[in-house]
Amino acid sequence: MRRGVKASYLSVIWNRLGVWLVVIGLFFLIAVTCDNFLSRANLINVVRQICVNAIVALGATFVILGGEIDLSQGAVAALIGCEGAYFMMHLEFPVWAAIVAALLTGVFIGTVTGMIITFFRVPSFIATLGVQYVLQGAVLLLTNSQPISGLPERFTKLGRGYIGMIPIPTIILLIMVVIGFFVLRYTSFGRNCLATGENAQAAVLSGVSVIKTKIVIFAIAGTMSALGGIILAARLSSGQPSAASDLSLQALAAVFIGGTSRGSVMNTLAGALIIGLINNGLNLLEVNAYWQKIALGAIIIGAIALDSYRVSKESQS
Numbered sequence: 001m002r003r004g005v006k007a008s009y010l011s012v013i014w015n016r017l018g019v020w021l022v023v024i025g026l027f028f029l030i031a032v033t034c035d036n037f038l039s040r041a042n043l044i045n046v047v048r049q050i051c052v053n054a055i056v057a058l059g060a061t062f063v064i065l066g067g068e069i070d071l072s073q074g075a076v077a078a079l080i081g082c083e084g085a086y087f088m089m090h091l092e093f094p095v096w097a098a099i100v101a102a103l104l105t106g107v108f109i110g111t112v113t114g115m116i117i118t119f120f121r122v123p124s125f126i127a128t129l130g131v132q133y134v135l136q137g138a139v140l141l142l143t144n145s146q147p148i149s150g151l152p153e154r155f156t157k158l159g160r161g162y163i164g165m166i167p168i169p170t171i172i173l174l175i176m177v178v179i180g181f182f183v184l185r186y187t188s189f190g191r192n193c194l195a196t197g198e199n200a201q202a203a204v205l206s207g208v209s210v211i212k213t214k215i216v217i218f219a220i221a222g223t224m225s226a227l228g229g230i231i232l233a234a235r236l237s238s239g240q241p242s243a244a245s246d247l248s249l250q251a252l253a254a255v256f257i258g259g260t261s262r263g264s265v266m267n268t269l270a271g272a273l274i275i276g277l278i279n280n281g282l283n284l285l286e287v288n289a290y291w292q293k294i295a296l297g298a299i300i301i302g303a304i305a306l307d308s309y310r311v312s313k314e315s316q317s
Contacts, residue, residue, distance in 0.1 A: 019258050019270040026274060030281040037284060044167060048235070050276035051169035052077070052228045054269055056247055057254035058180050059110075059224030061268045062217040064255050065184075067197035068124040070221050072113065074247035075135035077229030078240070080106050082139050084230055085148035085239030088155060095155045103226050109135070110222020114215035132248070139241045148239035159235030169231050173269075176224070180265040193217060250275060253296060257303040274299075 031037050056073050063070045080102045087098035109131070117127045161168045184190035192213045195203040200210050228247070233239050258264070258271030275296065282292045 019267050019274070023270050023273050023277070026277050026281075030277055030284075034281055034284040037281065042280070042284070046276050046280045047170050048167050049280070050272045051167070051173045052232045052235070052244075053247065053250045053254060053275065054173050054272035055176055055231065056225050056228040057251040057268050057272050058176055058265060059221035060248075060251040060255050061180065061265060062184075062193060062220045063124075064252075065197045066193050066214055066217040067200060068117065068214060068217070069252070070113070070124065070128045070218065071248050072109075072128040072131040072135060073221060073225040073228075073251055074244040074249075075132040075139070076106055076109055076222055076225035077232060077244040077247050078242070079109075079135045079139040079142070080226040080229035081233030081236075081243060082143050082148060082239035082241055084155075085151055085233055086142055088151060089148055095152055098155075099230055102230055103223065106222040106224075106226020106229070107219050108222070110219040110225070111215060113222065114218030117218070118211045118214050143239065143241045145241060147241070149237065151233070151237055151239075156234050156237045159231050159233070160237075169235070172227070172231065176227070177265055177269055184265060189213070189216065253300045253303075256300055259303075271303075 036042055056077060060070060060073060083105060084098045084102035087093040087101055088095060093101065113128060113131050116122055116131075117124050158168055158172075163171055184193070192203065192208045195206065195208055196210050196213045203213075204210055225247075229244065232243055236243065254271035254275055255268050256271070257274055258267030258269070278295065278299065279292060282295065
């Protein structure tokens with residue numbers, strides 16, 4: 001009896017904190033094996049590096065929970081970063097106006113993508129793959145395949161500046177996490193999103209506007225991708241047309257590693273931290289970048305397999 005109670009207690013702890021226990025364990029493992037890991041400069045670097053991926057992954061969380069997938073987020077981020085830089089350097093927009101215009105473009109792209117998927121019934125995998133190629137061509141046309149550099153300092157502070165000792169991208173990320181947590185946990189839209197992803201037909205019978213919900217989740221993904229692209233351009237001090245090439249897959253990896261079936265923004269943040277810690281640890285150990293991609297791919301497969309196993313066990317119980 002005691003064993004059963006203890007097993008049940010451990011199961012509850014794992015279900016609630018499992019992925020965060022992995023983050024803690026990974027943190028201590030890397031701290032022991034890598035000499036410079038705990039240095040202030042390196043820890044700030046880790047936090048700064050995960051911010052873009054985590055912000056984009058927050059948008060991917062809504063898409064995945066809505067039962068869809070978005071492969072265009074990296075292309076959106078690259079285009080928006082270059083668009084903001086173009087507005088500032090070539091059209092002489094004020095910094096705030098360039099940022100607002102770029103964010104609105106991200107909302108527009110996400111909304112159009114959602115409409116293509118819902119109204120024309122194009123599978124999201126195919127639709128977002130097509131949008132990705134369109135946006136990649138658009139950013140090359142906009143920049144003539146050349147970086148847009150010389151961005152104003154007021155803009156680059158978004159990616160490089162601090163408020164006190166905290167990097168500004170980290171503050172932006174935390175604000176987005178709080179908003180995402182509130183939306184999913186306490187709003188009708190969050191409940192509609194989960195219901196749509198679990199069973200769209202049942203959601204329709206329950207009075208949920210599935211079409212509207214799916215359009216909104218892609219608009220959210222476009223917004224988060226745009227915000228990530230702006231921060232990335234600010235961090236690089238330039239609009240780079242080749243930036244964010246792996247960002248879509250990195251964001252999806254963060255969602256899957258965190259465990260999508262729980263519907264938790266906090267788990268997505270944990271997934272982004274795991275990816276960031278692994279990449280940083282491998283860099284400190286001077287592991288070849290190609291092996292890093294292999295490691296990340298293996299982690300994604302393992303995380304999805306574990307999550308699928310956990311869901312199947314819960315459905316059987």
